[in-house]
Amino acid sequence: MENIKKKALIIVDVQPAFVKENSSFVIPAIVELIKNVPYDLYIESLFHAEKNSLWNKQTDWVCPKDENFYTVPEITELLKDKNYVKVEKETKSVFKGNPNILSILKEKGIEEIHIVGCDTDDCVLATAYESFDLGFFTYVIEECTASSSKHKEVRDCALRILKRVGILKKVDQIK
Numbered sequence: 001m002e003n004i005k006k007k008a009l010i011i012v013d014v015q016p017a018f019v020k021e022n023s024s025f026v027i028p029a030i031v032e033l034i035k036n037v038p039y040d041l042y043i044e045s046l047f048h049a050e051k052n053s054l055w056n057k058q059t060d061w062v063c064p065k066d067e068n069f070y071t072v073p074e075i076t077e078l079l080k081d082k083n084y085v086k087v088e089k090e091t092k093s094v095f096k097g098n099p100n101i102l103s104i105l106k107e108k109g110i111e112e113i114h115i116v117g118c119d120t121d122d123c124v125l126a127t128a129y130e131s132f133d134l135g136f137f138t139y140v141i142e143e144c145t146a147s148s149s150k151h152k153e154v155r156d157c158a159l160r161i162l163k164r165v166g167i168l169k170k171v172d173q174i175k
Helices: 027-037 054-060 072-078 101-107 120-134 152-164
Strands: 005-011 041-047 084-089 112-118 137-146
Touching: 005 072, 005 120, 027 072, 027 137, 041 072, 041 101, 041 112, 041 120, 054 137, 084 101, 112 120, 120 137, 120 152
Parallel strands: 005 041, 005 112, 041 084, 112 137
Antiparallel strands: none
16 A cells, blocks of 8 residues: 655745735635645744834834735635644744644644745745755645745746755646
């Protein structure tokens, strides 16, 4: 009998602050993934950076926990009937959020993690590296990631890095 790994999908920061005109393509791509690929666990992460946070002090940028602090409805609607956990974070990696997803993943016997969302060059990249470092088979799904940066090359550079280290896959490689 074939040994099938238990898998989790981590949906990183698909929030109004990050889904811009140039990155909105990620929403239907993630919706299709959720509809067509079953996972044992879904993790929805939400990012915020308040005034006086390190983000504000070092980068002069805030993303308050306000009326825009939600995952876009198209994705939220699909998750409501799934086995999912919502993580709030003020950091790049989803693993540094609340609740502690590492313990949840271990409790559920998850061995493989697929990562989608925003920003490929920031929180997606940080989450992927940490997931790998924690011992999970880790893959970022290329068509399901985006960057809110106005500069297309930022996402492209992150994708090249992920491919080089063996963490990048296309949707058709995971079905």
